[in-house]
Each structure stands twice: as structure tokens, then as C-alpha cells.
Amino acid sequence: MLILHGSDFQTGRPYRPRVAAAFVALSRELAPDLVVVSGDLTQRAKAREYGTVRALLDAVDMPLVLTPGNHDVPLYRIWERILTPYRQWHRFLGVGLDSVIRVDGATVVALNSAAPRRTVVRGRLHPRQLAFARRALDDVPVTDVRILVIHHHFVATPDREGGRPLPGAAELLRAFEGMGVDLVLGGHVHQTHLTTSRALVRDPRRRPGIPLLACGTTTSSRGRGPEAGRNGLLVVRVDDRVVAVTPHFFDGETGRFLPGPDKTFPRWRVDTGVAEDVS
Numbered sequence: 221m222l223i224l225h226g227s228d229f230q231t232g233r234p235y236r237p238r239v240a241a242a243f244v245a246l247s248r249e250l251a252p253d254l255v256v257v258s259g260d261l262t263q264r265a266k267a268r269e270y271g272t273v274r275a276l277l278d279a280v281d282m283p284l285v286l287t288p289g290n291h292d293v294p295l296y297r298i299w300e301r302i303l304t305p306y307r308q309w310h311r312f313l314g315v316g317l318d319s320v321i322r323v324d325g326a327t328v329v330a331l332n333s334a335a336p337r338r339t340v341v342r343g344r345l346h347p348r349q350l351a352f353a354r355r356a357l358d359d360v361p362v363t364d365v366r367i368l369v370i371h372h373h374f375v376a377t378p379d380r381e382g383g384r385p386l387p388g389a390a391e392l393l394r395a396f397e398g399m400g401v402d403l404v405l406g407g408h409v410h411q412t413h414l415t416t417s418r419a420l421v422r423d424p425r426r427r428p429g430i431p432l433l434a435c436g437t438t439t440s441s442r443g444r445g446p447e448a449g450r451n452g453l454l455v456v457r458v459d460d461r462v463v464a465v466t467p468h469f470f471d472g473e474t475g476r477f478l479p480g481p482d483k484t485f486p487r488w489r490v491d492t493g494v495a496e497d498v499s
């Protein structure tokens with residue numbers, strides 16, 4: 221299972237079209253099983269910005285998983301934020317706000333953490349979204365990789381530049397461990413951050429925990445902390461034993477995304493319910 225994971229495209233003022241072209245080129249080169257974009261596709265949720273996203277995704281033309289971020293709903297158009305926050309999302313992308321995508325060997329649940337009526341930046345998950353995920357993963361074959369895609373982060377970056385994590389993060393991660401989630405893909409922090417659920421959730425059996433992979437901003441000028449001014453994406457390989465992540469960074473000279481140092485996580489369970497350490 222090969223996944224190309226981008227995030228925080230932020231089409232609009234911070235958008236870098238040349239970097240976006242490199243993202244499309246890499247997607248064709250790798251021909252992954254899935255392309256995941258974990259939110260903040262636009263900067264201000266304007267029709268023009270969504271049009272740019274649509275064109276970019278059409279150029280990728282592969283099995284796609286999308287989830288909204290806090291920038292994908294209006295910030296300053298307050299009435300629109302309250303009454304019809306996802307109008308442009310539905311008009312241009314035609315993807316559910318929470319969705320389930322099944323491909324050969326994997327089930328992906330994408331949950332919308334934007335919550336525009338409750339919070340502006342920090343994000344929220346509603347208990348009914350946990351129930352949605354649980355239902356979606358209930359009858360999945362044990363051999364399937366279970367992937368969760370969500371824009372907001374569960375664990376703060378070491379420099380705290382990405383802001384505070386989702387409210388109730390530890391409790392949520394406990395729930396996702398119970399569902400046998402193998403991998404979480406997200407963004408929002410605008411820098412690469414690769415950790416596991418063990419950062420928040422203790423396990424007396426000392427199993428390794430769910431890899432939590434935050435992608436930097438793939439195509440915008442809004443990189444933070446060590447990735448200020450930089451653009452990143454993740455290439456993720458999952459097999460029976462490991463989740464191997466290779467962050468890639470845009471190189472201005474070659475106009476391509478080039479691989480950085482990779483990191484490998486053990487798969488932390490073999491089936492649901494009775495999660496066994498496979499490391």
C-alpha cells in the first residue's frame with residue numbers, strides 16, 4: 221500500500237503554483253494506491269480558490285481522500301460561516317464532509333474536524349463522528365489497513381508552533397486504538413511531525429501505538445518552525461509489519477519534491493478487538 225499524502229494547499233494568496241505542479245508530477249511518477257489531502261485546501265474558502273483546487277485534483281486523477289480544514293470554511297464572511305459553511309466545498313469537490321473510501325487492502329475514514337460554528341481554528345470532533353468511524357471500521361477485513369484522515373493534530377509539535385491540539389485528544393486516540401486504526405494522517409501544523417499515540421496514551425502492554433503523521437504545507441508559503449518557507453509532503457508505505465514514512469521537500473533548483481530522511485514505525489496490531497503487537 222503506497223500513499224501520497226499532501227496537506228494545507230491553501231490556494232489563494234499563499235499558494236505556490238510551481239510547487240503544486242511538482243506535487244502533480246510526483247503523483248504521476250509514484251502512481252500511489254491513494255492520494256490523501258488532509259484539509260485546508262483553500263485559504264479563505266472562496267469560489268475562485270476552490271476552482272484552483274478542483275483543477276489541481278483533476279490533474280492528479282487518482283483515488284483521492286479529502287477532508288476539510290478550518291480554512292475550508294469562511295472566516296470573515298460570518299453569516300456564510302454560520303449558515304452555509306460548506307457551500308463551496310460541496311459545489312466544487314462533491315465529497316462528503318465525513319467519508320469512507322475503500323480500496324484494495326485498505327479502508328480510509330476521513331473525519332471533518334473543522335467545526336465552523338463552534339471554533340475558528342482549533343477544531344473539534346463530535347461523538348457522532350466517532351460512531352461514524354466505528355461503524356465504518358466494524359466489518360472491515362482484519363487484513364485491511366485502517367487509515368484515519370483528519371485535518372487537526374492530536375499531539376503538539378515540539379516547538380508548539382502548530383497551536384493547541386484537538387480538545388480531548390487523548391480520549392479520542394484511545395477510541396481510535398479501540399477501533400484498530402493503523403495510521404492517522406493529518407496536517408494543520410505546517411511542519412512535518414511524526415509521532416505516535418503513545419505520546420498521549422499509556423499502554424500497560426507496551427505496544428507501540430498508532431503512528432500519527434502530520435504533513436507540512438505542501439503548496440503554500442505558510443510553513444512554520446523548522447519548515448518556515450518550505451513545502452513538504454509524505455510518501456507512506458504500509459506493509460504487514462511496518463509503516464514507512466519518507467517526508468519529501470520541495471527543491472527550488474530542480475523544481476521537484478526530493479526525499480528527506482525516512483522514519484519507520486512498527487504496525488501495532490494485527491486485528492481489532494484483540495490488538496496484538498506485531499513488532
Ligand SMILES: [Fe+2]
Pocket residue numbers: 260289290291371407408409
Ligand atoms: Fe488548519
